[in-house]
Structures are given as C-alpha cells and as structure tokens.
Amino acid sequence: xxxxxxxxxxxxxxxxxxxxxxxxxxxxxxxxxxxxxxxxxxxxxxxxxxxxxxxxxxxxxxxxxxxxxxxxxxxxxxxxxxxxxxxxxxxxxxxxxxxxxxxxxxxxxxxxxxxxxxxxxxxxxxxxxxxxxxxxxxxxxxxxxxxxxxxxxxxxxxxxxxxxxxxxxxxxxxxxxxxxxxxxxxxxxxxxxxxxxxxxxxxxxxxxxxxxxxxxxxxxxxxxxxxxxxxxxxxxxxxxxxxxxxxxxxxxxxxxxxxxxxxxxxxxxxxxxxxxxxxxxxxxxxxxxxxxxxxxxxxxxxxxxxxxxxxxxxxxxxxxxxxxxxxxxxxxxxxxxxxxxxxxxxxxxxxxxxxxxxxxxxxxxxxxxxxxxxxxxxxxxxxxxxxxxxxxxxxxxxxxxxxxxxxxxxxxxxxxxxxxxxxxxxxxxxxxxxxxxxxxxxxxxxxxxxxxxxxxxxxxxxxxxxxxxxxxxxxxxxxxxxxxxxxxxxxxxxxxxxxxxxxxxxxxxxxxxxxxxxxxxxxxxxxxxxxxxxxxxxxxxxxxxxxxxxxxxxxxxxxxxxxxxx
Amino acid sequence: xxxxxxxxxxxxxxxxxxxxxxxxxxxxxxxxxxxxxxxxxxxxxxxxxxxxxxxxxxxxxxxxxxxxxxxxxxxxxxxxxxxxxxxxxxxxxxxxxxxxxxxxxxxxxxxxxxxxxxxxxxxxxxxxxxxxxxxxxxxxxxxxxxxxxxxxxxxxxxxxxxxxxxxxxxxxxxxxxxxxxxxxxxxxxxxxxxxxxxxxxxxxxxxxxxxxxxxxxxxxxxxxxxxxxxxxxxxxxxxxxxxxxxxxxxxxxxxxxxxxxxxxxxxxxxxxxxxxxxxx
Numbered sequence: 001x002x003x004x005x006x007x008x009x010x011x012x013x014x015x016x017x018x019x020x021x022x023x024x025x026x027x028x029x030x031x032x033x034x035x036x037x038x039x040x041x042x043x044x045x046x047x048x049x050x051x052x053x054x055x056x057x058x059x060x061x062x063x064x065x066x067x068x069x070x071x072x073x074x075x076x077x078x079x080x081x082x083x084x085x086x087x088x089x090x091x092x093x094x095x096x097x098x099x100x101x102x103x104x105x106x107x108x109x110x111x112x113x114x115x116x117x118x119x120x121x122x123x124x125x126x127x128x129x130x131x132x133x134x135x136x137x138x139x140x141x142x143x144x145x146x147x148x149x150x151x152x153x154x155x156x157x158x159x160x161x162x163x164x165x166x167x168x169x170x171x172x173x174x175x176x177x178x179x180x181x182x183x184x185x186x187x188x189x190x191x192x193x194x195x196x197x198x199x200x201x202x203x204x205x206x207x208x209x210x211x212x213x214x215x216x217x218x219x220x221x222x223x224x225x226x227x228x229x230x231x232x233x234x235x236x237x238x239x240x241x242x243x244x245x246x247x248x249x250x251x252x253x254x255x256x257x258x259x260x261x262x263x264x265x266x267x268x269x270x271x272x273x274x275x276x277x278x279x280x281x282x283x284x285x286x287x288x289x290x291x292x293x294x295x296x297x298x299x300x301x302x303x304x305x306x307x308x309x310x311x312x313x314x315x316x317x318x319x320x321x322x323x324x325x326x327x328x329x330x331x332x333x334x335x336x337x338x339x340x341x342x343x344x345x346x347x348x349x350x351x352x353x354x355x356x357x358x359x360x361x362x363x364x365x366x367x368x369x370x371x372x373x374x375x376x377x378x379x380x381x382x383x384x385x386x387x388x389x390x391x392x393x394x395x396x397x398x399x400x401x402x403x404x405x406x407x408x409x410x411x412x413x414x415x416x417x418x419x420x421x422x423x424x425x426x427x428x429x430x431x432x433x434x435x436x437x438x439x440x441x442x443x444x445x446x447x448x449x450x451x452x453x454x455x456x457x458x459x460x461x462x463x464x465x466x467x468x469x470x471x472x473x474x475x476x477x478x479x480x481x482x483x484x485x486x487x488x489x490x491x492x493x494x495x496x497x498x499x500x501x502x503x504x505x506x507x508x509x510x511x512x513x514x515x516x517x518x519x520x521x522x523x524x525x526x527x528x529x530x531x532x533x534x535x536x537x538x539x540x541x542x543x544x545x546x547x548x549x550x551x552x553x554x555x556x557x558x559x560x561x562x563x564x565x566x
Numbered sequence: 567x568x569x570x571x572x573x574x575x576x577x578x579x580x581x582x583x584x585x586x587x588x589x590x591x592x593x594x595x596x597x598x599x600x601x602x603x604x605x606x607x608x609x610x611x612x613x614x615x616x617x618x619x620x621x622x623x624x625x626x627x628x629x630x631x632x633x634x635x636x637x638x639x640x641x642x643x644x645x646x647x648x649x650x651x652x653x654x655x656x657x658x659x660x661x662x663x664x665x666x667x668x669x670x671x672x673x674x675x676x677x678x679x680x681x682x683x684x685x686x687x688x689x690x691x692x693x694x695x696x697x698x699x700x701x702x703x704x705x706x707x708x709x710x711x712x713x714x715x716x717x718x719x720x721x722x723x724x725x726x727x728x729x730x731x732x733x734x735x736x737x738x739x740x741x742x743x744x745x746x747x748x749x750x751x752x753x754x755x756x757x758x759x760x761x762x763x764x765x766x767x768x769x770x771x772x773x774x775x776x777x778x779x780x781x782x783x784x785x786x787x788x789x790x791x792x793x794x795x796x797x798x799x800x801x802x803x804x805x806x807x808x809x810x811x812x813x814x815x816x817x818x819x820x821x822x823x824x825x826x827x828x829x830x831x832x833x834x835x836x837x838x839x840x841x842x843x844x845x846x
Binding site (some may be wrong): 071075116141142143147149150155179240241244245246247282283284285286288289309311312313323324327328330331334335337338339341342344345346347348349350351359362363364366367370373374377378379380381382383384385386387404410437446447450452454455456457458459460463 | 783
C-alpha cells in the first residue's frame with residue numbers, strides 16, 4: 001500500500017527580476033503602466049500642439065480684417081486644431097488613463113492582451129506622425145469634418161487630406177484594439193468579489209467608451225476608405241455628378257461623430273464620479289443611477305446624429321426624430337449632474353485640486369449641456385448651427401466637460417504614477433486660470449454666434465461689436481493657456497521635488513491605492529477580496545478597527561513588527 | 567434704464583426682425599432661454615451652497631448616504647417635464663416657422679402668367695396657402711452666390727439673375743430653392759430666418775417675407791474653401807413697384823448683352839469662315 005506524504009507548505013523564492021531600464025525597454029514594453037505613461041506623454045504633446053494652433057486662430061481673430069495668416073493657413077490651422085484635439089488628445093488621453101489604472105482599479109496584474117496593448121499605442125503614435133508630417137507639405141484644410149465634395153481630389157488635391165484619412169484609420173484602429181482589450185480585461189480579470197455592481201464608475205464609463213468605439217469607429221473607417229477610393233481610385237460614392245451622394249458623407253461622419261462626443265466625455269463623467277466621493281468623504285450618491293445613465297447615454301448617442309444635419313435637405317420626420325432623441329439624452333445627463341450634487345450634499349468637502357477641477361467641470365459642462373438643448377430645438381438650431389454659438393457649445397462640452405476632468409485626473413493620479421504629490425498652490429493657480437479662461441474665451445462666443453458670425457471664417461467685419469467680443473475671447477484663450485502652462489510647470493517640478501505621496505494620499509476608495517506608489521511591475525503581491533464598491537475604504541476601516549486582516553503594501557508597519565509576506 | 571432691458575435681451579438672442587420666421591424662431595429661443603436661466607441658476611446655486619455649507623471643517627462628519635430612490639425618480643421626472651415643455655413649445659411654434667404665409671395685399675402680383683411664381687407640390691417643401699410665391703433659385707458656388715429669378719423660357723433659360731445681392735419686393739412671400747454647383751455651402755441671412763445648406767445634388771427649400779424695405783446682410787455659413795469668409799450675401803428689399811422696375815431693367819440689360827454677344831460671335835465666325843460649321 002502506497003503512502004502519501006501530506007503536502008508541505010513551502011515558500012518558493014524567485015530571484016527578483018531587475019527593473020528594465022533604458023530607451024529600448026520603453027520601446028519594447030508591454031507593461032500596461034509604461035504604455036499608459038507613454039500614452040499620457042504623447043497625448044499631452046498633441047494637446048500642446050493643438051493648443052498652439054488654437055492660440056494662432058485666436059490671434060488671427062483678435063482683430064477684425066486681420067491679415068496675420070493667409071486664408072489657406074487659417075483653414076489648415078482649424079483643421080489641424082480640431083483633428084488633433086479629437087483624435088490625438090481627448091479620445092486617446094482616456095485610453096492612457098485607462099491603460100494605467102483600469103487593471104489597478106479592478107485588481108488585475110496587467111491587461112488581457114499586453115502585446116495588443118503595445119500595438120494600440122504604436123498605432124496611435126503612427127497616426128499622429130503621419131498627420132503631423134503633412135505640415136511639411138500640404139496640411140489638410142477641409143475642416144476636421146472633411147465634408148465632401150470639398151475634401152475630394154478636385155477641391156482638395158493636396159496630400160494633407162490623405163494624411164487626414166490615414167490618421168483616422170490608424171487612430172481608429174488603435175482605439176478599436178484598445179477598446180477590445182479594455183472590455184476583455186474587465187470581463188475576465190476582476191478581483192475576487194468585484195461583481196458588475198461593485199465596478200468602479202470610471203470602469204463603467206470605460207466599458208461604455210469601449211462599446212461606443214467598437215460600434216462607431218468601423219463606420220468612420222468605412223467612410224474614409226470610400227473617400228480615399230473616391231480621391232484616388234475612380235469611385236464616386238460621394239460624387240453627385242456621377243450618381244453618388246454628398247449627404248451620405250454627412251450621415252456616415254456624424255453616425256460616428258456623435259458617439260465620438262460621448263467617447264470623449266463619458267470617461268470624464270466616470271472620473272468625476274470617482275473623485276467627488278473621495279473628497280466629499282462620502283459614498284457616491286446613486287451608484288446605480290450613474291451606471292445606468294452612462295450606458296443609456298451611450299445607447300442614445302447612436303440615435304441622434306442627424307441633429308448635426310438639421311439644415312440639410314432631409315425629410316422633416318427624420319429631423320423631428322433626431323430632435324426628440326436629443327431631448328431624451330438630456331435626461332440621463334441631467335440625472336448625472338443631480339447625482340453629483342447629491343454626492344457633495346451633507347459631505348465634508350476637502351478643497352483639494354482634483355475636487356476643484358470637478359466642481360469647475362460641473363459649472364462648465366452644465367453650460368455646454370444647456371446650450372445643447374438650444375441646439376436640439378431644430379428651428380433654433382437653424383439660426384445657431386455653423387456659428388460661433390456652436391463653437392462655444394462644443395468647447396464647453398469638450399474643454400469644460402472633458403479637459404477639466406483630465407486635469408482633475410492628473411492631480412488625482414499623479415501621486416500614484418510617480419510617487420510624488422503635485423504642488424497644491426500651483427494646482428489652485430492652474431485651476432482658477434483655466435476656469436476663468438474657459439469662461440472668458442467661450443461665453444462671449446455664444447453672443448458672437450447670435451450676432452451672426454459663422455465659424456471657420458478667417459476674417460470678419462466689425463459690425464455689432466464683433467471686434468470687442470472677439471478680443472475678449474482671444475484674451476480668454478491666453479488665460480486658459482497660462483493655466484495649462486502652470487500645470488506643466490507643476491508636473492516638471494514635482495517629478496523631482498514633490499512631496500512623497502505614499503500608497504494612499506487621498507484616503508481614496510478604489511484598489512489602485514492599495515499598492516505602493518508607483519506600483520511594482522506585478523501591481524499587487526496580493527489582491528484583496530472586494531466586498532463593496534469602495535474596497536479601499538473597507539480595508540482602511542478594518543485596519544482602523546485593529547483587526548490587522550490586510551495591511552496595504554508599503555503602509556507603515558508599527559516598530560518592532562516584522563513585515564509578513566502575504 | 568428702460569432701454570437697457572431690450573438691449574440686453576438682444577445681446578442674448580439671435581438676430582431677427584426681417585421676416586416672420588426669424589421672429590418666431592427668436593420667440594421660441596426666448597422660451598428655451600428663460601427655462602435655461604432658471605435651471606442654470608438653480609443648479610449652480612445648489613452647487614455653491616453645498617460647496618460652502620458642507621466644506622470640511624472641525625467636527626464636520628460626512629453623512630454616509632448612498633442614495634434616495636424617491637428623490638432620484640423625482641428629479642428624473644423633473645428633467646423629463648422640462649423637456650416635454652420645450653418640445654410642446656417647439657411644435658406649437660413650428661407651423662409659423664416652416665409654413666410661409668400668403669403675400670400681403672401690397673405685394674407684387676404673382677402667378678398670373680408664369681412670369682413670377684411657380685406652383686409646386688412636394689412632400690418636403692412648404693408653400694403659402696394660396697400656392698403663390700416668388701420663387702428664387704439660390705445657387706451656391708465657390709465663392710459667390712447667384713440668384714435666378716422667375717421669368718425665363720419654359721426650360722428656365724434666359725431668366726434674369728444677379729450675383730451676391732438678391733433683390734426682392736416687400737410684402738411678398740419669397741420661396742427659396744437652394745442648390746449648389748460645387749461644394750456644400752450654407753445660405754444664411756440672420757434677420758430672415760434659419761440656414762439652408764446648399765448640397766450639390768439636392769434641393770433645399772425655405773422662405774422669407776420682408777415688410778420693411780432695406781438691406782439684410784449675411785454670408786455663407788458652411789466651410790467651402792479658402793474664400794469662405796468672403797462669400798457674402800445680401801438681400802435688398804424694394805417696394806413692389808421698384809422691384810418690378812429693377813427686374814425689367816435686369817432683363818433688358820441681360821437680353822441686350824446676350825444680343826451683343828451673339829452679334830460679336832457672328833462677326834468672329836464670319837471672319838474665321840466657320841459660320842457654316844455645325845456644332846459638333
């Protein structure tokens with residue numbers, strides 16, 4: 001009779017792998033945190049480029065009948081500005097944050113497909129490179145919407161338009177690959193106990209963002225492919241003189257273009273839903289309502305694209321449908337705002353910089369949301385579309401609704417990424433300059449549009465006080481830029497000189513704060529079991545109760561005690 | 567002080583005053599504006615109050631509330647209610663915005679001889695109740711607007727036309743048929759109502775009716791290339807008698823120059839001996 005020895009518990013010692021260093025290690029990395037950092041740095045470079053283009057636009061419009069730049073250059077500037085901010089900044093910056101923090105927040109050790117993850121970053125870099133290379137030849141000049149026939153080979157013979165097409169292809173592919181990766185990771189690699197109802201709200205937003213990308217991006221990919229073959233291979237998809245339809249472009253573009261807006265702002269909403277409870281020191285108000293409204297906005301976002309086409313020759317029934325579905329979208333959006341107010345209500349609000357950006361976001365996004373209701377009322381839209389009123393609307397939504405939370409996220413997560421705090425004083429300066437800058441730049445643009453100034457004009461006559469209003473807007477843009485500059489200085493200083501953050505400087509709620517700052521390559525030596533939507537708060541409470549069940553890695557260990565390997 | 571309120575209101579509202587549709591859009595806009603002000607002030611007020619009242623300070627403990635289903639259902643219903651009000655206002659105003667009225671008694675005589683006014687029946691266009699309007703075709707073209715007035719032969723050739731400045735009679739319903747010759751443009755005179763995109767291959771229809779003689783200015787509103795900012799449009803409204811006079815002059819001058827050009831062509835052809843050659 002064979003005898004079996006009882007298994008002996010044993011500790012297997014691995015040689016600690018040396019941390020990879022040097023240029024090549026970054027080029028070849030598949031670590032989600034390094035890829036996330038590269039995403040954030042690259043998208044910020046594009047943010048600065050797009051911002052510089054915006055300042056040149058505002059300089060040209062600072063005075064009536066200005067001749068600072070030529071009409072051609074002006075058209076190139078607004079085309080580059082819009083394309084850069086949408087395709088190379090706001091969409092991928094969320095992919096950057098999600099890359100770094102999604103695995104950490106769900107208690108995973110990396111993304112599901114680390115090499116696909118690297119691919120999505122390098123596709124983005126390639127798209128940006130192809131697009132910006134065009135400035136040495138013929139930058140595109142048909143606007144970021146590239147309506148045909150203006151963007152066809154006859155009216156835009158330059159290669160810049162093709163560079164734009166490849167940019168859309170490459171960044172689109174990058175986004176799709178990334179989105180699949182996010183979805184698969186969340187679906188399969190959540191910590192034990194993290195059911196769908198305990199998913200952080202930022203992760204809900206990234207899930208919805210991923211679904212929107214997977215559905216919308218192939219449509220724009222098809223559209224730009226048709227444009228490419230129209231331009232070079234003799235097809236006539238959009239050519240009305242040969243049986244094609246130029247309205248088809250508008251339909252395809254906006255079928256992608258409107259969900260794209262939510263691709264840009266939903267992660268921002270998720271970010272705000274993470275930050276507010278931490279600094280109000282109380283749970284998010286109505287977790288379910290916020291998660292449901294996120295998915296509802298994502299779904300409704302596919303039904304409203306015609307509201308970008310109210311003044312085109314389309315049947316009234318279609319227009320009315322688009323107007324009413326746009327109204328519907330205002331409901332879940334309003335619900336979110338009310339829930340955020342509910343989160344602050346009865347809290348103990350700490351005025352740290354991330355909280356300030358989120359509070360500023362609520363005001364600015366509210367303005368953008370309300371002006372959106374004006375534009376959904378289609379007879380009113382007939383007066384306001386294609387004017388500076390719309391320019392004001394999209395900037396309140398994108399700068400107020402997405403860029404402010406991006407900055408909130410920077411201040412909130414910088415300590416986790418670098419292990420150091422950003423300066424509070426500089427942060428507050430940056431916030432106030434940006435907040436005032438956005439209001440000064442874009443509030444007056446509503447009036448500019450109401451007075452009849454269309455968008456995308458390189459010059460205007462000084463009627464109805466347009467010179468004064470435009471000057472105010474230009475000054476505002478420089479205030480906004482100064483605010484951005486202060487944060488850049490803050491980041492540069494704090495990388496070396498910032499106060500050491502420790503694992504959990506904000507006393508936050510989610511799992512990324514369980515691991516040291518910056519996190520080790522494997523993220524977690526042990527992944528705690530999740531029992532609520534606020535696992536870190538549970539862990540802190542247990543420690544405070546002295547149960548000593550789980551000690552966060554890197555937390556101070558009482559003198560005399562030995563660190564127990566978990 | 568009494569002048570300040572209307573000035574301030576004009577600052578926050580779209581341009582109007584040229585045509586009934588623009589005025590109706592303006593009043594619909596104001597309904598939305600008043601609701602918007604209430605909502606904005608309410609939300610920002612609550613936000614500021616919460617930020618001040620519930621700021622962290624000694625002894626302040628945050629209430630650990632997770633939600634309140636009744637309250638949440640309440641504000642969802644509130645948001646729906648506001649949007650229903652806006653939708654009702656929109657549908658109430660819609661008729662007056664899209665349906666052109668009949669011309670006034672002092673407008674030009676329409677539809678007697680095909681000289682002015684054409685009858686149309688189409689699902690996508692609106693005509694005055696009596697079916698009579700002055701139909702002007704607006705052609706968008708890089709970077710100038712062309713206007714073709716009624717009065718050509720059956721095939722529309724020989725109709726009087728003008729560039730950049732459209733001349734119309736007052737008290738007369740003008741219907742527009744907006745088309746494009748090249749890229750997408752957008753016809754817009756703020757005081758005369760909303761935009762009409764000129765999309766190649768499509769017809770877009772609209773209308774206006776001016777009561778005061780005067781000049782109304784606008785410009786192309788959709789990016790159409792490097793000359794977009796200079797694609798100006800004006801509408802000059804004249805009393806009907808002067809309009810008829812202008813139209814007659816325009817026709818006479820056009821036919822005179824056509825005739826002059828024809829005789830020049832004949833002369834050149836005779837010189838080159840090609841007069842007998844048929845058109846290929």
